[in-house]
Amino acid sequence: MIPSTWSEPRLLWLLVLLPALWAGAVWASRKAPKLLLPGLPPGFRPRPGLRRWLAQAPRALKLLAAALLVVALASPVEKTAWSEDDIHGVDIAMVLDVSTSMQIQDVEPSRSEASRALIDQFIAGRPHDRMALVAFAGRPVTRAPLTTDRDLLRALVDETTNEGLEDGTAIGEALLMAGNRLRNSPAKSRVVVILTDGENNAGTVDPVSAARALSSLGIRIHTIGIGREGRFSQSFRLPDGNVQRGTIESRMDSATLREVARIGGGKFFRALDRDALADAWKEIDALERSKISSRTWWETHELFHPWALAAMLVLLMSVVLENSLLRRWP
Numbered sequence: 001m002i003p004s005t006w007s008e009p010r011l012l013w014l015l016v017l018l019p020a021l022w023a024g025a026v027w028a029s030r031k032a033p034k035l036l037l038p039g040l041p042p043g044f045r046p047r048p049g050l051r052r053w054l055a056q057a058p059r060a061l062k063l064l065a066a067a068l069l070v071v072a073l074a075s076p077v078e079k080t081a082w083s084e085d086d087i088h089g090v091d092i093a094m095v096l097d098v099s100t101s102m103q104i105q106d107v108e109p110s111r112s113e114a115s116r117a118l119i120d121q122f123i124a125g126r127p128h129d130r131m132a133l134v135a136f137a138g139r140p141v142t143r144a145p146l147t148t149d150r151d152l153l154r155a156l157v158d159e160t161t162n163e164g165l166e167d168g169t170a171i172g173e174a175l176l177m178a179g180n181r182l183r184n185s186p187a188k189s190r191v192v193v194i195l196t197d198g199e200n201n202a203g204t205v206d207p208v209s210a211a212r213a214l215s216s217l218g219i220r221i222h223t224i225g226i227g228r229e230g231r232f233s234q235s236f237r238l239p240d241g242n243v244q245r246g247t248i249e250s251r252m253d254s255a256t257l258r259e260v261a262r263i264g265g266g267k268f269f270r271a272l273d274r275d276a277l278a279d280a281w282k283e284i285d286a287l288e289r290s291k292i293s294s295r296t297w298w299e300t301h302e303l304f305h306p307w308a309l310a311a312m313l314v315l316l317m318s319v320v321l322e323n324s325l326l327r328r329w330p
Helices: 009-031 057-073 111-124 150-159 171-182 207-216 254-263 274-287 304-322
Strands: 076-088 090-097 130-136 140-147 189-196 220-226 230-237 243-250 268-271 291-302
Touching: 009 057, 057 304, 090 111, 090 140, 090 171, 111 150, 111 220, 111 274, 130 150, 130 171, 140 150, 140 171, 171 189, 171 207, 171 254, 207 220, 207 254, 220 254, 220 274, 254 268, 268 274
Parallel strands: 090 130, 090 189, 189 220, 220 268
Antiparallel strands: 076 291, 130 140, 230 243
């Protein structure tokens, strides 16, 4: 097993001394006196055999054992990292105006279609958050409670229309319904994002009072006002499902939306075109980020024993060779 780090790496410098020890041992063996047998002709050399070839083996094995022992003393260890992520997601209630005036085409392709497309992108880009969807016209309706099912949310955003809802703009009641979706949430950060193109002209609750109620629960509010003011003539799909051509006057109560955002500790965005609407959603996305904290643990495995055992076995082989095949008899 190859170590990933060392407890005493400085000891590895001892390995550079081993070649010098080998050279010194070879030099000493050549200087040692040799036995001369009488009667042998000058220059006689015995035929090389297995014993002669293995003569240097004990010395080499001892050197290898020393090298293994140095590695063992350097205390090789293998470290494995274990990490755990704590994700603190944001719970977000999206409140979408689906009144008839949202079909006006001053924001391409229309206020409603541009809003849906950008909300889809917003949902897709926040994988760690729970989201709820509230739609409103003359009254609000919960289309989805808090959920992490991105496909369901995006499908509901695409399918939500004004059919079956009285026409009008009940901003205050829509805020209260969104607050009810969040009031029992354990999340540290709870946010309402309301998108509308008009002024509060339906329901029994005014937006400022609703904002104060949500703020008392610690819920932050961002408001987006979409579209231009004026009279617009085109075909509209009415709440009863019929399509009719007509003229609608669109009026925006920017002052109230700005006050709602101020009370809720959020921001007010005025989106006169699709680019401005996209910028509003991007800024909200940047403001309301999930918090991810990581913790890392290290698991350490000592690898001293295999190297020390290998050194002992190699040294034992050297001793066995010296006392068996290479043993010198008197």
